[in-house]
Each structure stands twice: as C-alpha cells, then as structure tokens.
Amino acid sequence: MSAQADPAHRPRKSTLLPPRLRPGVAIAVTGVIFAAAAILLGSRVSAYYYLAAYTILQFVVLGTAWNILGGYGGYVNFGTAGFFAAGCYTTIVLNKLFQLPLLIDMLAAAAIAGLMGLATGYLTLRLRGIFFSIATLALAIVLQTVIVNWGFVGGARGVYVVRPQISGLFDSYAHLLVTLMIGLATCAVLAAWAVERSWIGIGLAAIRDDETAAETSGVPSLRLKLIATTMSGALMGMAGAPFPYYVSYVDPATAFSLAITVNSIAMPLIGGTAAWWGPLAGAIMLGSVQQVLTVTISSAANLFFVGMLLVLFLTAAPRGVVGIARAWKRGRAWT
Amino acid sequence: MSFSWDLLVNAVVTGVVLGGFYAATAIGVTIEFGMLDIVNIAHPAFIIGGAYLGYLGWSAFDFDPFVSMAVFAPLGWLFGRAFYRGYHVFFERRGDEALQGLAFFFGILFVIEIGLVLTFGVDYRSIVAPYVSKTFGIGPISISWRLMLPFLVGLGMLAGIQLFLSRTFVGRTILAVAQDAEAVRLIGADPIRAKEIAFGIATASAIVAGILLIIIQPVEPSIGREYIGRVFAICVVGGMASIPGALVASLILGVAETLTTTFFGPSWSPAVSFGLLLVTLALRPAGIFGR
Numbered sequence: 001m002s003a004q005a006d007p008a009h010r011p012r013k014s015t016l017l018p019p020r021l022r023p024g025v026a027i028a029v030t031g032v033i034f035a036a037a038a039i040l041l042g043s044r045v046s047a048y049y050y051l052a053a054y055t056i057l058q059f060v061v062l063g064t065a066w067n068i069l070g071g072y073g074g075y076v077n078f079g080t081a082g083f084f085a086a087g088c089y090t091t092i093v094l095n096k097l098f099q100l101p102l103l104i105d106m107l108a109a110a111a112i113a114g115l116m117g118l119a120t121g122y123l124t125l126r127l128r129g130i131f132f133s134i135a136t137l138a139l140a141i142v143l144q145t146v147i148v149n150w151g152f153v154g155g156a157r158g159v160y161v162v163r164p165q166i167s168g169l170f171d172s173y174a175h176l177l178v179t180l181m182i183g184l185a186t187c188a189v190l191a192a193w194a195v196e197r198s199w200i201g202i203g204l205a206a207i208r209d210d211e212t213a214a215e216t217s218g219v220p221s222l223r224l225k226l227i228a229t230t231m232s233g234a235l236m237g238m239a240g241a242p243f244p245y246y247v248s249y250v251d252p253a254t255a256f257s258l259a260i261t262v263n264s265i266a267m268p269l270i271g272g273t274a275a276w277w278g279p280l281a282g283a284i285m286l287g288s289v290q291q292v293l294t295v296t297i298s299s300a301a302n303l304f305f306v307g308m309l310l311v312l313f314l315t316a317a318p319r320g321v322v323g324i325a326r327a328w329k330r331g332r333a334w335t
Numbered sequence: 336m337s338f339s340w341d342l343l344v345n346a347v348v349t350g351v352v353l354g355g356f357y358a359a360t361a362i363g364v365t366i367e368f369g370m371l372d373i374v375n376i377a378h379p380a381f382i383i384g385g386a387y388l389g390y391l392g393w394s395a396f397d398f399d400p401f402v403s404m405a406v407f408a409p410l411g412w413l414f415g416r417a418f419y420r421g422y423h424v425f426f427e428r429r430g431d432e433a434l435q436g437l438a439f440f441f442g443i444l445f446v447i448e449i450g451l452v453l454t455f456g457v458d459y460r461s462i463v464a465p466y467v468s469k470t471f472g473i474g475p476i477s478i479s480w481r482l483m484l485p486f487l488v489g490l491g492m493l494a495g496i497q498l499f500l501s502r503t504f505v506g507r508t509i510l511a512v513a514q515d516a517e518a519v520r521l522i523g524a525d526p527i528r529a530k531e532i533a534f535g536i537a538t539a540s541a542i543v544a545g546i547l548l549i550i551i552q553p554v555e556p557s558i559g560r561e562y563i564g565r566v567f568a569i570c571v572v573g574g575m576a577s578i579p580g581a582l583v584a585s586l587i588l589g590v591a592e593t594l595t596t597t598f599f600g601p602s603w604s605p606a607v608s609f610g611l612l613l614v615t616l617a618l619r620p621a622g623i624f625g626r
Binding site for chain 1: 374376421425426431434441442445446448449452453557560563564571602603605610613616617620
C-alpha cells in the first residue's frame with residue numbers, strides 16, 4: 001500500500017527528511033549549535049561555567065556509553081571507572097612518551113578501552129549476566145592495583161600533566177576542552193541513537209527481554225553483546241582521555257573514583273534506559289543538580305543525594321523519566 | 336626480600352587463620368547469591384555497617400565486641416527480613432532483578448558508604464578489647480588472638496549455619512528453594528518466607544563478620560569495596576551454594592593474600608581476590624567444587 005492511497009498516513013509536514021532520520025539530524029544540529037556558541041562566547045563567559053559544563057558533558061558521554069550495553073542489552077557494567085581510567089592513563093602514557101595531539105590520544109584511548117571491553121566480554125558474556133557485572137568490577141580493581149604499582153605513570157602518588165600551548169580559535173585550554181567534549185557528547189548520543197534504531201539495537205532488546213528465546217530465533221547474541229561492550233568501552237575510554245588535561249593532576253583514587261561508576265549507572269536509570277534521550281536527560285538533570293550541591297553544600301552530600309535518588313527512582317519509577325513521559329503521553333492520547 | 340622458610344610457614348598459617356575470618360564475611364553471599372539467587376552486592380556494606388555498630392557499642396555503651404554481637408546480630412536478622420520483603424515487592428515480583436535490582440543493590444552499597452562517611456567521617460575507627468593484643472606461639476609460628484578469635488567465631492558460625500540448614504525443617508526448606516522454588520510451593524511451603532528467613536540469617540552473619548573485622552583492624556567506610564572482591568571470589572570459587580566449598584575457597588584466598596603481601600608487598604593484595612575471580616570465571620565458572 002502506498003502512502004498516497006491511505007490519506008491517514010500521508011505526511012503532513014515537508015518530506016525533505018524521512019521522519020525516522022529526524023532525531024539524528026536534530027542531535028547533530030544541536031551539537032553544532034552548542035559548539036559554535038562555545039567558540040563564539042570564548043572568554044566572555046566565566047571559566048567556572050566551562051568547568052561545570054565539561055563535567056556534565058563528560059557524564060553525558062559516560063551515561064550514554066553505559067546505556068548502550070546496560071539499557072539496550074540489559075548487561076550491567078560496574079566498571080565504568082576502569083574504562084574511564086584506562087582512557088586517562090592512555091593519555092598520560094602517550095603524553096610522557098610522544099606529546100601527540102589530544103585527538104590522537106582519544107583515538108588510542110578508544111582503541112585500548114574498546115579492546116578491554118571486548119576481552120572482558122569475550123571471557124564472561126557466555127555466562128549469566130551477573131558474572132559479567134562482577135567481572136567488570138573486578139577488572140576496575142585489578143587495573144587500579146596495576147596503576148598504583150606502576151611508577152612510570154606516578155603510582156599511588158599521582159602525576160602532573162602539563163597542558164599544551166594553544167592558539168587560533170580558542171581563548172583558553174578549558175575552552176578547547178569544552179568544545180571538544182561537546183563534539184564527543186554529540187557523537188556518543190548519535191551513536192546510541194543509531195544503535196537503537198538499527199538491527200543491533202533490536203537484537204539487543206530481544207536479548208534483554210529473553211536471551212534464550214532470542215538465540216532460538218536466530219539472534220547472534222554473543223556477537224551483538226560483544227559489539228555493544230566494545231562500543232560502550234571505547235566511548236568510556238574516550239571520555240577519560242581529555243580528563244588529565246582538564247584536572248592537570250591525576251592520581252588513581254580520582255581516575256578510578258566510585259562516583260564515576262555510580263553516576264554512569266544512576267544517570268541512565270533515572271533518565272530512563274529505553275531511549276537515547278534518557279541518559280542524556282538524566283546526565284543533564286543530575287549533573288546540574290550535583291554542580292549546585294557541590295558548590296553550596298559538600299561533595300559527600302551530593303554523592304549521598306545521587307545514591308538516594310537512584311534507590312528512590314528504582315523503587316518508585318523503575319522506567320525513569322522516559323517511562324514517566326511515555327505514560328503521560330499515552331494517558332493524554334487516551335483521553 | 337630474601338626468602339626464608341620461617342617467613343613462608345608464618346605466612347601460610349596466618350593465611351589459614353585469616354581465611355576463617357573471610358569465610359565469615361562470605362557465608363552471607365553464599366546464602367544470598369548461591370542459594371537464593373539474590374545478587375546482594377551491598378553485602379560488604381552491611382559488613383562495614385556491622386563494624387560501625389561494633390564501634391558504636393564499644394564507644395557509646397562500653398560493650399565488649401562479643402556483647403555487641405549478641406545485641407546487634409538479632410537486629411541485623413530483623414533488618415534483613417524487612418529488607419528482603421521490600422526487595423521482593425519492588426524487584427522480584429516485577430521481574431526486574433537483572434537490571435534494576437542489581438543497580439538497586441549498588442545504590443544501597445553506595446548510600447551506606449557515603450552515609451557512614453557523613454556520620455563518622457573518613458578517619459579510621461578501632462576498638463581495643465583487652466584480650467586481642469596478646470599472641471601465642473608454636474615453635475617458630477606466632478599467631479595473635481586478634482586473628483585467632485575471628486577465625487574460631489567464623490568456623491563456629493559456618494558450622495552452626497550448616498547444621499541449621501541440614502537438620503531443621505526451615506533450613507531444609509531454604510535448601511529446597513535454592514534448588515527449585517516452584518516445587519517448594521507445590522508441596523505447600525512458602526518459598527518467599529524461606530527466602531526471607533535465609534536473607535535475615537545472611538544479614539545477621541554480615542553484622543557478626545563486621546564486628547570481627549573491627550577486632551582485627553581499624554575500619555573506615557570505603558574498605559568495604561575490598562570485600563566485594565573477596566566475598567564474590569569465595570562464593571564463585573567455592574561452587575556458589577556450597578558451605579564447605581566456601582570454607583575451602585576462603586582458606587585458599589587467605590593463604591594467597593598473605594603470601595602476596597609477604598613476598599610482593601601489601602599494595603598488590605587487592606588484586607588477588609579479583610584476579611582469582613577473573614581467572615575462575617574465565618577457566619572454570621562452576622568453581623572448584625561445582626558440578
């Protein structure tokens with residue numbers, strides 16, 4: 001049946017873009033607008049806002065990356081901090097050895113963290129999901145122990161990183177990092193959206209609902225899970241790669257902080273795991289509130305708040321903001 | 336460090352004694368994860384909560400650690416039963432254990448840790464019972480009562496739980512739930528109630544293990560994380576639902592950790608349990624004693 005023959009399905013607006021591509025274009029355009037705004041504003045805005053924006057954007061990337069495996073596939077990764085720190089320390093090692101451009105550091109971090117994800121997945125994804133979760137936790141601790149004992153990257157004492165000189169478009173290094181992070185966050189959300197609507201996302205959803213049934217119907221479950229683990233790990237590593245330049249001093253306790261793991265789990269689950277905009281909404285909401293709380297009360301209090309909010313949402317609204325929005329939309333459609 | 340036989344023998348003996356204490360920390364996970372299929376990743380936080388209860392009893396009421404155990408373990412039992420009821424209503428009944436339930440336990444772990452930081456601060460807290468500072472020696476080996484008492488209490492607790500599970504009606508119902516919850520329902524027993532009691536026992540064991548922990552060493556809120564690796568490594572290596580398996584796995588882990596600490600330095604010891612866990616998951620996920 002063609003669209004012309006059925007007037008109810010005739011598109012009302014312009015057909016310039018197929019509707020299924022619109023979210024992707026909207027994400028890309030928003031990203032470009034934000035990046036352009038950041039470049040134009042330059043040093044006219046207080047540096048504090050850049051630092052706050054950087055943290056929120058970093059969590060957009062981490063939450064989105066976590067959700068590709070956790071939300072779509074139903075496999076809980078407790079090792080976000082491990083992948084993030086792998087990215088951090090890739091930059092530190094490369095910075096000590098060669099002084100490469102940050103973009104190359106980020107690609108190397110993506111490769112290393114992606115391989116880490118692939119290896120962990122390959123070893124444990126054939127077992128029940130819970131063993132994957134415990135293995136990711138184990139991976140983070142083993143990696144942290146290795147870093148603590150590795151003198152070349154500063155060991156337990158940590159390491160100072162000198163920011164490179166900048167020129168051209170950017171007024172300060174913080175300015176450059178924020179623009180870079182806007183780009184990375186846009187790419188991450190685009191990737192999540194693309195996964196969600198492709199055969200990978202559909203296969204992962206089938207695995208999440210019933211893995212045995214999915215395998216019986218011919219879903220290549222191990223391959224899909226490995227793709228998701230690798231993507232997710234690579235994005236987490238890329239989120240970690242600029243971090244040493246952002247803080248200029250890194251020690252294992254910061255890079256492997258439990259707060260990173262908790263936030264990357266809390267943000268998608270509070271936002272909602274079913275759609276690409278869930279982790280985005282969660283990261284923006286929770287990230288902004290945390291910035292305010294850290295400044296006004298204390299950073300321990302803000303972590304307590306995140307934990308409590310996570311527990312509250314899981315018990316009272318297990319589908320997150322996405323679930324609330326969908327229920328509201330459905331309710332309105334019925335009346 | 337130069338090698339010496341005395342050092343090796345001492346390390347092995349200390350490891351075995353430490354392993355008895357590890358068994359006390361892991362028995363709760365063997366029950367929750369191995370038997371009830373509840374992945375309580377917050378169990379180590381319950382242990383640290385128990386350690387702070389021991390500290391509170393000692394500093395506020397002048398309780399001996401063993402008096403604290405007698406007072407707080409029953410409270411832990413009640414708390415565990417109520418906690419499981421809540422978990423059952425919000426997650427098990429909805430069929431949300433895999434993603435939301437697991438994240439819930441992680442959130443609880445985090446809330447307890449940060450809650451302890453906000454209440455007691457990040458300083459190390461300790462108690463000094465009069466009898467723990469002494470040591471006794473057999474030939475070249477010397478063992479401190481600080482480690483020996485937790486070892487004995489741990490073994491006693493394991494034996495008690497094993498007897499309860501195998502000899503009483505409720506205990507056998509719990510074992511039956513571990514095998515097939517639906518079949519238990521068919522013979523007229525209530526699997527939810529059995530799981531509730533078992534979870535209560537597991538939580539009480541965490542409180543006892545926590546008070547043992549603060550006898551052994553000073554405690555601060557974040558050391559619970561080290562025990563995540565230990566308890567799950569012991570549970571998996573021991574074959575999930577087997578209490579004797581968990582005991583043997585605890586002894587193996589205790590010896591492996593003290594050997595690592597003695598010959599490579601304490602900074603490597605956190606990796607031992609997780610390394611053991613990763614190797615077991617990769618090579619023999621059913622554990623040493625699994626079928």
